[in-house]
Amino acid sequence: xxxxxTFARSWLLVALLVAGSCRPDADVRPNEEVxxxxxxxxxxxPVYGTDKNPPxxxxxELGRTLFYxxxxxxxxxxxxxxxxxxxxxxxxxxxxxxxGVDNRLGxxxxxxxxxxxxxPNFFWDGGPSNIETMPLAPITNPVEMDETLxxxxxxxxxxxEYKRRFAAVFxxxxxxxxxxxxxxxxxxxxxxxxxxxxxxxxxxxxxxxTLSDAxxxxxxxxxxxxxxxxxxxxxxxxxxxxxxLDRSFPLDSGRAHITQRSIDVxxxxxxxxxxxxxxxxxxxxxxxxxxxxxxxxxxHGMVDSKTLDPQFxxxxxxxxxxxxxxDRQDLLAFLSTLTDEEFLRDPQLSEQ
Numbered sequence: 001x002x003x004x005x006t007f008a009r010s011w012l013l014v015a016l017l018v019a020g021s022c023r024p025d026a027d028v029r030p031n032e033e034v035x036x037x038x039x040x041x042x043x044x045x046p047v048y049g050t051d052k053n054p055p056x057x058x059x060x061e062l063g064r065t066l067f068y069x070x071x072x073x074x075x076x077x078x079x080x081x082x083x084x085x086x087x088x089x090x091x092x093x094x095x096x097x098x099x100g101v102d103n104r105l106g107x108x109x110x111x112x113x114x115x116x117x118x119x120p121n122f123f124w125d126g127g128p129s130n131i132e133t134m135p136l137a138p139i140t141n142p143v144e145m146d147e148t149l150x151x152x153x154x155x156x157x158x159x160x161e162y163k164r165r166f167a168a169v170f171x172x173x174x175x176x177x178x179x180x181x182x183x184x185x186x187x188x189x190x191x192x193x194x195x196x197x198x199x200x201x202x203x204x205x206x207x208x209x210t211l212s213d214a215x216x217x218x219x220x221x222x223x224x225x226x227x228x229x230x231x232x233x234x235x236x237x238x239x240x241x242x243x244x245l246d247r248s249f250p251l252d253s254g255r256a257h258i259t260q261r262s263i264d265v266x267x268x269x270x271x272x273x274x275x276x277x278x279x280x281x282x283x284x285x286x287x288x289x290x291x292x293x294x295x296x297x298x299x300h301g302m303v304d305s306k307t308l309d310p311q312f313x314x315x316x317x318x319x320x321x322x323x324x325x326x327d328r329q330d331l332l333a334f335l336s337t338l339t340d341e342e343f344l345r346d347p348q349l350s351e352q
Contacts, residue, residue: 034060035348036117036193042203042233043195046117048131053186059169061352063188066181068351071155073145075101080135080185081351083110083144087344089275090114090192096286100144107143107252109286111271112279114194114343118234124268124284125258126240132186149178156181194274194343202337203233211337218334221327222273228311235273235338241309242266244302244319245283252284266307274338291332299323 034055039046066072070079083098084090090113092098098106108124116122121129128134138144139152156162156176166176169184199219201209211219222230231237240255246266249256255264268284282288288297302312302319312319323331343349 033057034187034191035346036191040193040195040200040204040233042200043115044118044232044234047120048117048186048190053132053183053190055187055191056169058165059184059187060191062165062169062184063186063191064349064352065165066185067188072139072147072152073101074147074151077101078145080138083138084113086346086349088112088278089194089340089344091279094281096281098144100141101146104143104146106141108284109281111269112275113189113192114274115234115272116192117190120238121269125255126269127258131190132182134189135182135185153178153181192343192349194340196342197274197338197340199334199337200233200340212333214330214333215337216334217326218330218332221323221331222334225321225323225327226331229270230273236270239270240264240267241270242268242305242307244297244304244308244312245285245287247303247305254284263307266305273335275340275343277336277339278344291335292328295323295328295331299328 034057037050037055066080068079068081070076070082072079078101083092083095085093087093092110096109098108098110100106111124116131116134119131121127122131122134123137128137136149139147140149153176156166163176166180166184167173170180198209198211201207202211203209229237229239229241242254242265249266253265255267255269256262258264271279277291280286280289280291282291282294288294298321300320302308304319308319312321
């Protein structure tokens, strides 16, 4: 409890700093060389526009260095990139739950980091509501990076190269502060835009966007049977839903952990389906290893509870979404078209 309270105080302090500060950045101008900043033609307007933290190449590269630096953790062993690996859309390959310092086991599956500019809030429970304050949770969490913000800033200031690079981005000769650190890291995380899958080329009528008959049928099944949650070009409505995983939630109450409302017990963020073929294990606790298991759950594996989403009760006495063998085959075919190889292999997003 002490760790949670300490994190809450730190998060509030920096959230106010980020939201309320009017301190301008030095020499910050839009830069076309920064990846992931242009809005794809089939995407909606982002929540976190480039005007909120105008991208520059130097700031992006500084943010990338911070993302992959294990010194952000107490032990110097765990970086953001340790649990968010590019080749699986910045999820954690093969790990049901996240692993932190001293090999401590977390309680949730590490979500993919993609298209964060378009998110109104983050994590399975929607706790952080600003991309700039989002990193405070894993950094200060005792089972993740277990570091304090003050000590992290001290480590940055003890590094001459970091001091030089921060001064180049933000100007001035003063010490690196938490505002600069969070702004720089957000330059990189905001650039994690996945919008060049085969489906995207299809949606934008571009070369390489041909879908097979099975894939087109799968898209139709998705829109008809899954589209109320996995909607739009981001394939999520960013809502919080109870999708019938458990009858009670004694260990993880989901959204209720943030809101303290009983109506939110067991509700978790609807994840995007982009790159979903690679981002398993699935669900907030990583209980399903394959997409076939996920489809089995929706077809016949749901259990009832007080906050089960009403849409799963629309089949009379039967819970869930009925899926025929053909539906499943076609859905799996379509979901593979959401894999964005350019995003997974972009050297600009890799550890340098």
